[in-house]
Amino acid sequence: MDRARGLLPPEGIDITEPCVVRDVADRVGDRWSLLVLGHLANAPQRFNALHRIIGDISKQVLSRTLRRLEEDGFVSRTVHDLTPPQVEYALTPMGWSFLEPMRMLLDWAEAHHNAIVRARNDFAAGQKP
Amino acid sequence: MDRARGLLPPEGIDITEPCVVRDVADRVGDRWSLLVLGHLANAPQRFNALHRIIGDISKQVLSRTLRRLEEDGFVSRTVHDLTPPQVEYALTPMGWSFLEPMRMLLDWAEAHHNAIVRARNDFAAGQKP
DNA sequence: CAGAATCCGAGCCGATACTG
DNA sequence: CAGTATCGGCTCGGATTCTG
Numbered sequence: 511m512d513r514a515r516g517l518l519p520p521e522g523i524d525i526t527e528p529c530v531v532r533d534v535a536d537r538v539g540d541r542w543s544l545l546v547l548g549h550l551a552n553a554p555q556r557f558n559a560l561h562r563i564i565g566d567i568s569k570q571v572l573s574r575t576l577r578r579l580e581e582d583g584f585v586s587r588t589v590h591d592l593t594p595p596q597v598e599y600a601l602t603p604m605g606w607s608f609l610e611p612m613r614m615l616l617d618w619a620e621a622h623h624n625a626i627v628r629a630r631n632d633f634a635a636g637q638k639p
Numbered sequence: 640m641d642r643a644r645g646l647l648p649p650e651g652i653d654i655t656e657p658c659v660v661r662d663v664a665d666r667v668g669d670r671w672s673l674l675v676l677g678h679l680a681n682a683p684q685r686f687n688a689l690h691r692i693i694g695d696i697s698k699q700v701l702s703r704t705l706r707r708l709e710e711d712g713f714v715s716r717t718v719h720d721l722t723p724p725q726v727e728y729a730l731t732p733m734g735w736s737f738l739e740p741m742r743m744l745l746d747w748a749e750a751h752h753n754a755i756v757r758a759r760n761d762f763a764a765g766q767k768p
Numbered sequence: 769c770a771g772a773a774t775c776c777g778a779g780c781c782g783a784t785a786c787t788g
Numbered sequence: 789c790a791g792t793a794t795c796g797g798c799t800c801g802g803a804t805t806c807t808g
Contacts, residue, residue, distance in 0.1 A: 523742065525677035531674075532670075534751075534752075535673065539668020545660075548653075570773095570801085571801060583762075609652060613652065622663075698790080698791070698792095
């Protein structure tokens with residue numbers, strides 16, 4: 511796949527600051543963050559709305575996920591003082607800007623998902639017998 | 640940041656298959672995989688060469704990281720039967736193709752690293768006192 | 769409605785020691 | 789040279805229960 515290579519600078523990829531990418535991977539590489547960001551990209555949502563939409567996430571984990579995303583500036587949390595209380599989560603400008611590389615990743619994942627599954631099976635077949 | 644919004648389809652982001660992106664995030668979201676892929680993008684490397692270049696990774700963890708990347712088809716492993724033995728790791732075509740979205744992510748991470756650190760500090764300042 | 773408290777199990781990371 | 793074996797610690801995810 512030489513065309514892929516053509517997209518790179520002569521020296522390949524420069525990984526001089528692993529700590530930098532770690533800050534992103536730590537936040538976004540977990541089980542639910544990408545999913546939550548994807549849903550907030552469709553529309554701002556309240557807590558239980560997100561909980562219903564995603565379905566198989568516990569409130570505990572959703573709470574932690576949202577707070578971490580808020581902590582790193584991907585998501586904003588605004589409290590409307592009503593009864594019953596309403597808390598709305600939305601993407602910050604930084605959260606919006608992250609959607610572009612995120613979309614690249616999702617597209618790549620979808621395009622290569624079958625290849626990954628096949629590679630896994632081939633590897634297992636080569637090890638077992 | 641409406642320009643970011645303009646890059647998206649009307650409905651935002653479609654997260655209909657969370658399991659698909661999980662297959663990628665599971666492999667690439669860990670502590671070392673991106674770093675290893677970045678170095679193999681520069682040149683194929685042998686085990687101890689990678690170990691020296693990366694520096695602060697144990698042989699144990701490097702071994703596991705490489706095997707998982709091999710298992711999912713990002714990396715190839717070829718044994719040259721010599722004394723002393725030589726094992727060369729290189730990117731597969733799929734591994735090469737992954738460099739493009741990966742580069743997007745790295746660029747974004749570098750561009751927003753300071754903003755993330757600032758957001759973290761602001762959040763901590765808002766909670767503590 | 770929007771969480772917090774608590775406890776559990778799984779998996780990853782790391783260091784050290786050993787092997788063909 | 790290129791790993792494996794073993795053990796420990798830590799964090800993450802999940803289920804359950806309780807609160808303002």
